[in-house]
Amino acid sequence: MDEILKNALEEHGGTDVVIPYSQVAQVFPSDTPHPDSFEYKVIDEDRLLSWARENSWKVEKVPAQAVSKNSPPIRFILIK
Numbered sequence: 001m002d003e004i005l006k007n008a009l010e011e012h013g014g015t016d017v018v019i020p021y022s023q024v025a026q027v028f029p030s031d032t033p034h035p036d037s038f039e040y041k042v043i044d045e046d047r048l049l050s051w052a053r054e055n056s057w058k059v060e061k062v063p064a065q066a067v068s069k070n071s072p073p074i075r076f077i078l079i080k
Contacts, residue, residue: 015078021071
């Protein structure tokens with residue numbers, strides 16, 4: 001499943017990519033239900049951060065672009 005995210009980032013081709021929370025949560029779901037949605041769970045941040053480090057990405061939440069405070073988009077910044 002993490003290959004889907006890796007491919008999406010490669011297809012985008014940029015070094016600064018923002019992806020909706022729900023899409024990242026589907027790739028890195030935790031065991032915790034999301035407080036605002038039955039469609040996806042809360043992101044497993046430990047797995048996401050570990051994957052990001054292994055693939056040379058820095059990851060951060062973008063609360064200023066959030067529709068819901070519990071689902072901020074996730075920014076991926078390529079580390080060179």
